[in-house]
Amino acid sequence: MSKAKIIGPELPNIPWEERPPECPERSGVVWRYSKNPIIPRDLIPSSNSIFNSAVVPYRGEFRGVFRCDDRRRYMQLHAGGSKDGLAWEIDNERIEFQPAEGVAQMEWGYGYDPRVCWIEDRYYVTWCNSFAGWPTIGVAYTHDFETFYQMENAFLPFNRNGVLFPRRINGSFAMLSRPSDRGHTPFGDIYYSESPDMTHWGKHRLVMRTVGGWQSTKIGAGPIPIETTEGWLMLYHGVLTSCNGFVYSMGAALLDIQQPWKVLHRTEPYLLHPKEAYEQVGDVPNVVFPCAALTDAATGRMAIYYGGADTVTCLAFAKANELIGFIKENSL
């Protein structure tokens, strides 16, 4: 058993459920919440679907930014809150971003797959943002989940899955991303970039490429990387192209703490794969897509939020030491 520990705050109130007895430890290093999905597609009147969403701890409670595709099937971002991380109240109206100081008002096109990251003094939001109609990484910040200030886009099109690190690395902000194309990109590797000011991004490095099986078509970072005694724990999605279309699964890697573009270990088998009805059937079948994880450093508990079949929001659990032991023992 690995003695790996999470480095971070103690959060005893995150959602938690013990591993069910029918789920053996070796194959069940990640297990689903028994009451999935936690957010139905029509929780708010305006939504067609609520999935691929990001949550964070907030003043003893939880807040989040949710991907709510509306009933016109336009992709929108909505703010929400919860006392227990399970029952959520989500605003019926989408977030109206205000321009951050010195930034011109940007026209809203679409937004999807948000991530939320506390760094130093505020919550940063990154998402796949329409930049003159094409996808790239949008960046904003908020202090209260009521007013959101939009900054410059991090990159030129085409890019997706922008995921910030929760602290500066060697003095700079750091972000993972996945350069892409204008469609349902049939390729994609994970890259690392740094910025002194959250506006100018450079010093790009390749982190990892696709490999065989469930992660053979494209890969993209999921939740904010989790700092541990064994490296940055990065949960990510991997895509396989079947004769019936893309299949999205979840795996994990450990990245070097000082130089996160160096991969220390990476799972060969997937950790979570579309298996339940709410993952296999929906607007896009066969998708598990993680975008957030709440962690408790004292117990190593992890609550992983993921989208099911591009339709609903689900929860899965893991213990950091078991997960890290599994990654090391089942590494490529």
Ligand code: BMA
């Ligand atoms: C990706 C994104 C995700 C989605 C996935 C599967 O390109 O659009 O939001 O979950 O496709 O449709």
